[in-house]
Amino acid sequence: MKKILIVEDDFTIQVQLKTLLSGNGYEVFAVTDFSQTIQQIKAFVPHLVILDIKLPGNNGFEICSEIRAFSDIPIVFVTSSNTDMDELNSIMLGGDAFITKPYNTAILLAKIAALLKRAYPSPQTEFFTWNGVTLHLESSVIEYKEQKAELTKNELKILYYLFKNAGKICSRNDIIDFLWDNQLYVDDNALSVNVTRIRDKLNKIGFTDFIKTKHRQGYTL
Amino acid sequence: MSGKLYLKNQIPAILVNLMGMLALALFLLASGNQFQTVMFIFMVWFIILTTYLSVVYYARKRYLNQLLDMTEQLEERYLMPEIMTIPEKADEQVFYQIMKMAEKSMLEKIGAIQNEQKEYKEYIEQWIHEVKTPITAMKLLCENNCSPFAREILAELENINQYTEQALYYARSKHTEKDYSVREIDLCDVVHSAIADNKYLLRQSNMTITIDDIKNRVYTDDKWVRFILNQIIGNAIKYRTEQPVLHFSTIKTNDRIVLFISDNGIGIPQSDLPRIFEKGFTGRNGRIKKDSTGIGLYLCKRLCDKLGIGLTAHSENKGTTVALSFQLNDFVTGVQG
Numbered sequence: 019m020k021k022i023l024i025v026e027d028d029f030t031i032q033v034q035l036k037t038l039l040s041g042n043g044y045e046v047f048a049v050t051d052f053s054q055t056i057q058q059i060k061a062f063v064p065h066l067v068i069l070d071i072k073l074p075g076n077n078g079f080e081i082c083s084e085i086r087a088f089s090d091i092p093i094v095f096v097t098s099s100n101t102d103m104d105e106l107n108s109i110m111l112g113g114d115a116f117i118t119k120p121y122n123t124a125i126l127l128a129k130i131a132a133l134l135k136r137a138y139p140s141p142q143t144e145f146f147t148w149n150g151v152t153l154h155l156e157s158s159v160i161e162y163k164e165q166k167a168e169l170t171k172n173e174l175k176i177l178y179y180l181f182k183n184a185g186k187i188c189s190r191n192d193i194i195d196f197l198w199d200n201q202l203y204v205d206d207n208a209l210s211v212n213v214t215r216i217r218d219k220l221n222k223i224g225f226t227d228f229i230k231t232k233h234r235q236g237y238t239l
Numbered sequence: 240m241s242g243k244l245y246l247k248n249q250i251p252a253i254l255v256n257l258m259g260m261l262a263l264a265l266f267l268l269a270s271g272n273q274f275q276t277v278m279f280i281f282m283v284w285f286i287i288l289t290t291y292l293s294v295v296y297y298a299r300k301r302y303l304n305q306l307l308d309m310t311e312q313l314e315e316r317y318l319m320p321e322i323m324t325i326p327e328k329a330d331e332q333v334f335y336q337i338m339k340m341a342e343k344s345m346l347e348k349i350g351a352i353q354n355e356q357k358e359y360k361e362y363i364e365q366w367i368h369e370v371k372t373p374i375t376a377m378k379l380l381c382e383n384n385c386s387p388f389a390r391e392i393l394a395e396l397e398n399i400n401q402y403t404e405q406a407l408y409y410a411r412s413k414h415t416e417k418d419y420s421v422r423e424i425d426l427c428d429v430v431h432s433a434i435a436d437n438k439y440l441l442r443q444s445n446m447t448i449t450i451d452d453i454k455n456r457v458y459t460d461d462k463w464v465r466f467i468l469n470q471i472i473g474n475a476i477k478y479r480t481e482q483p484v485l486h487f488s489t490i491k492t493n494d495r496i497v498l499f500i501s502d503n504g505i506g507i508p509q510s511d512l513p514r515i516f517e518k519g520f521t522g523r524n525g526r527i528k529k530d531s532t533g534i535g536l537y538l539c540k541r542l543c544d545k546l547g548i549g550l551t552a553h554s555e556n557k558g559t560t561v562a563l564s565f566q567l568n569d570f571v572t573g574v575q576g
Binding site: 028030031034035037038041098099100101102106119120121122123124125191192194195198199201203205206 | 364368369371372373374375376378379380382383385387390396400418419420431432434435436438441442445447448449450462
């Protein structure tokens, strides 16, 4: 499990960011004593640091250059001031990303995932399996008993979300939110159409009723 | 300088001369001189006097006209005492001193106002950065506990964020200093991030979004363009009709890339179109929707002018198309290869 350290002085944001990141499968630690930030970083040994710029005591830039003195873990700057000077400073001091508040959580998570993937490459190919059906992310193909069907971008993302939350009920709203976060602007009708198409493809490769509709609640695998 | 007034000002001198002439005439006549001799002296005196007066008049007129011209050419006229030569006449020097004093107090006043304005701008910027912390906290709280209720709050938060951004850019646009940096950006990325900024509002209004394959790269400031797109998307949401549609597309011509944002909303009447970028102009749509401020598009225009982006709006009865055209000059295409 990847470890993320949060350096953020606003308590609510700190707690909520912790909730968000642990909900997405990261081990999270938040700095509470800002006079000991560096010691806490050294003790926790995170894979990535989320760093606010305005902090009590040393500011984010100073902390960043101190971190760079002993480590090159990815550093994500998060700030409410979006001046060019700050952005330039953060890049000059070795920051890997610069995100302004109020941030879009999907974008923040995507940035974190991308940075972690680049810093700690893992060779495994991405696929999910559930009830004998395999979803290949790289080739955008669904497979059941050696039979394959090609998926469109929308269909792949819908299935990805369902596989990731396999066994749980996914509300239509949550699925659409997820698609929007992936720059696929699908509305309610289009979602129904896409799900129908996926079902057709699954029927063709011999698995009926793989995606079940929960009335007034959403879909589930 | 008016000749009449000059002559009027010279009346005492002329009178003194006339009196001198009269006294001399009486004296000369009393001491037995001939009338013709007296007349001759009289004539000579008169000629000398008028010559003197007119020479002085024209010399003064030339000097003063020069000063007047100089002042008129000056952009900041209150700085005149700085460039004019110090006059030689005693009374003129007094006036010069008065002008100097007036200039000094004027400069002090301007300096004070500029300082005040700068402080105010800094305060607004600081305030906006501070208010973004609770906005972020609320956004995270809602997204971590996503319910229909939270979704509505998230939509309102997007509105709040838009208004604070508007205030920030308004404060910035008032200043001549450069607050932007131009770099190569992907138009597609900016469009997607502007949509992400308005995600919950767009979802709430059931907007259908279609994006053509946008692959163009332009040289501009992404933050400013994102703000401009946010305002345009905000308008599309505000003035939508049933089954709203928002369409993004680009056209590339020889020297420019044009990004079109079209909606099928209530449109803008032809009579209002020429004025929509004016500050405070709300027009017919403003009367329909009470929350129009007439600031959004005005700011867009100002920012576009600074960045050198062409901004036009087009509307025929129904629907509006806004076009942002980015220049591609020789240098830029050269860099792109």
